Amino acid sequence: MSAVVDHHAADDHHHHGPQSGFRRWLFTTNHKDIGTMYLWFSFIMFLYGGSMAMILRAELFQPGLQLIEPEFFNQMTTMHGLIMVFGAVMPAFVGLANWLIPMMVGAPDMALPRMNNWSFWLLPFAFSMLISTMFMEGGGPNFGWTFYAPLSTTYAPPSVTFFIFAVHLMGISSIMGSINIIATILNLRAPGMTLMKMPLFVWTWLITAYLLIAVMPVLAGAVTMMLMDIHFGTSFFNAAGGGDPVLFQHVFWFFGHPEVYIMILPGFGVVSQIIPTFSRKPLFGYTSMVYATASIAFLSFIVWAHHMFTVGMPLAAELFFMYATMLIAVPTGVKVFNWVTTMWRGSLSFETPMLFSIAFIVLFTIGGLSGLMLAIAPSDFQYHDTYFVVAHFHYVLIPGAIFAIMAGVYYWLPKWTGHMYNVPLSRLHFWLSFIGLNVAFFPMHFVGLAGMPRRIPDYALQFADFNMISTVGAFLFGVSQFILLVIVIQCIKGGRKVSAQVWDGAEGLEWTLPSPAPYHSFTTPPEVR
């Protein structure tokens, strides 16, 4: 409640623009500053988690153990997963939301600016704690980002307690961020901006924010139960005391599956903004897009056990989760068809954001189709926990979430900085990423089908060729991300000045603001017809 009251006080003494020096960043309640910090934080985490992936891929370049020991390999897979999910993808989308939602709905700032500051500043603490576990006795978390009990409870290294607290902090940060986003969207819209007139990015974020406040508390519950099992002698997940390790998986995936959509829905939103702009044509089927997003979100709550087809569920449960999972293909298909139809008979041009968006549609669809294959429970007995799964979720997460984020950054960066970025360099970035990612992850389908389990530091000889190719692709992808760093820094420092409109086909309130966008977005609410 106090945050609500604070909001106006904070607003009042901020009419003068940013403070100077580090205090600007430490105490800021401005949605653009906070959005910027989220994006930088996420980029740093992206590089950090990415360098862990490079270590993994380097070890997997050839059969045999060359660089690291299995114990450390497991820590790397775990940290890579945790950092990419909670440190790179989620904060990046929150950063985009912070920057864009007030501008898109015609608000001066976020609804709860002070809470906004807290929700960001929790993250560096959370991740410092998580990363510090790597230097503790017994090493950091080594039980996979899914931390199945009892490997993560009875058999975990002592640092697991810090891991649990770090997850708690990340959870609190996300929940606060989400409440803020919900409040902004529901309460600060400009007059005339009805729900069904909101840009799709805002819609997808509204739905994502609801998913977040629904499932992050469940994750918090799960890690709290772990904490109690480890330190207070309870037996939630310990069969000895009447608990059940499979229960952990149910609780985790009840969080985990919606989490997957949390990482992709805002990406759908970004792409739904960009495709119409560069097709110079309104988005096809706006209403069905909204309903499709909502149904995906709803379905995400009833499909969790498809991650557990081999766990020994009764036949009826297997069938239920198989059918429910297959159903998700319907709304997802609707979205893809809508995007393709939006491009159909448009007037297309291929600026960098559009390149990323087209790659998004193509590669995300491939990931979606392999997801459909995984949904078939009988075949999942052969796919489960192999590199086929690794290929699948990297296809939905890199060209899905990460390409959407990059598309969004290239699309709105001129609006944020007032400068056009280095276009040829951005194309180089796109092509190297695109090629690198396909070279890295496409062969993983093959090794997975041929029988290579995931999360192993060393493998049998028949997997050697494709693993070598994967590693080369991964390094290409990894190295090319530094191009993005150069482009962004160049663009902040200077470059060709852009108009308020930036892209000729762009529509939405954010393009009515001057470029760079002023420190306070809409001090007087715009009229929306």
Next chain:
Amino acid sequence: MEEQPKQAELARTIRRSVLIVCGMFFFGFALVPLYDVFCEVTGINGKTSGERYEGVTAGKVDESRTVRLQFVASTNAEMPWEFRPGEFELVVHPGEVRDTVYLARNLAERDMVGQAVPSVSPGLAAKYLHKVECFCFQQQPLAAGAEAELPLRFMIDPEIPEDIHTLTLSYTLFNADRAAVRNKTVLAQQRN
């Protein structure tokens, strides 16, 4: 001014969101008992009831068919006991009350407490296996080097579906030392 209603609306949005957050946190914990109920109904994991079965009635034995019941024993990593079924399998009529034993020997040089955790396969058959008396209902203390016959009295429900011919009852013995309230008198008796 429309400022006031806006503030009230904002407060309402926040209240609702916080309510969802708290609700879902408790829902996470509520999943634990919900899951147990769910397991009992559907037989996930082949969990059997931890309670003594009281519904034995005489004369309802189904002589027309038999069910093969296999006994399996495992020990957990932290459990230095030898643990095995007294007999590997029994052929029983549904409705008939039968007895068998498991044999346990504490290999350790100290007194210990074990807890046996049952699991039935196929899972769906779990609810048709009634335990009238089972060593898994309590923790089992055993003195260093001592041996014990752990009794099990059970009945297979006459309602068991016709297509189930074989049931496997597995017990895994866990170390319950940390959670155990040690039963000193039992240990003392075994030592003598």
Next chain:
Amino acid sequence: MRFLNPRWSVPAAMLLMMASPIARAAWELNMTEGVTAVSREIFGLHMLIFWICVVIGVVVFGVMFWSIFAHRRSQGAKASQFHESTTVEIIWTVVPFVILIAMAVPSTGALVRIYDTGDADIDIKVNGYQWKWQYEYLGEGVSFFSNLSTPKDEIYNRAEKNENYLLEVDEPLVIPVDKKVRFLVTANDVIHSWWVPELAVKRDAIPGFINEAWTKAEKVGTYRGQCAELCGKDHGFMPIVVEVKSQEDYDAWLLARKELAAKEAELKNKQWTMAELMERGEQVYTKNCAACHQANGQGVAGTFPSLKGTDMMLKDRAGHIDVIINGRPGTMMAAYGPQLSEVDIAAVVTYERNAWGNDTGDMVTPMDIVAIKQGQ
């Protein structure tokens, strides 16, 4: 920078896409068809869904690439402004739904068959340990561990890797051909998953619970698989090897196994010499202990304690035996009392107390261990 020109971006992307199915055929790295009815059914299902996905992909991407070619602004395309069509929306909701039903029907049938574990000829308990498998032939009194047999030298690139690198074990699981074998899968410590692709069996092994799976191999041969659930440090080093033998060969093997078990039981009464114990102890150590405590006994700092020159090794014989039999609850050290025979425990204790310069001269005999196990 010609290839960076947007005009070339799309054909390039397309080529990459087209290349993938070709690669699949040429490199022959598809899912195995396997050697059971179930595995062939799964393979058929996998290929069916794969081709449906390919068709969907071709249609969707075809339409998309057509717009990319034909509806470019640089080609002077004018954007039409249509943005809604309820008919179209209904069609592309209903058509995928129908396709899904067509996929669900054969999948349901396959799943029902996978779950039909009844009326097996042989029951085998599969027990996952960190990091090995134990097989117990129920009712036969035969039970043994199956460890990775790839030498450390191959793993650490000091020796040439053999063709079954990481997929070889000291004692494979042996089953007869054309017999329905039921697996009761469980675990001793953490969750493992028992997977043999050619049998299309993958079941999680969960401590405290048993899971069922079954197979009926139709071809004599050796089939290899791996643990499929992250289970700690050596998750990648606990393979599964299944030898499918003819009924006669299987019977002979089982008989030999039983005789061997009887002989092993006799061994504890024999008079052991120090040299014999040391030799056997080294074998036991390599199989069971070296994964953590390392071949040189020095462990891994911070995770697995060293056994070289420690107080326990040099002075505390009783404590040493106690840790091996009972394990250290709350740590990775499992209780080996139920896993190892008296002979093996005696041998490994003797070995550890005399190897790597520990040189205590202590000799522990199998009868000592028998006495301890009986609570003396």
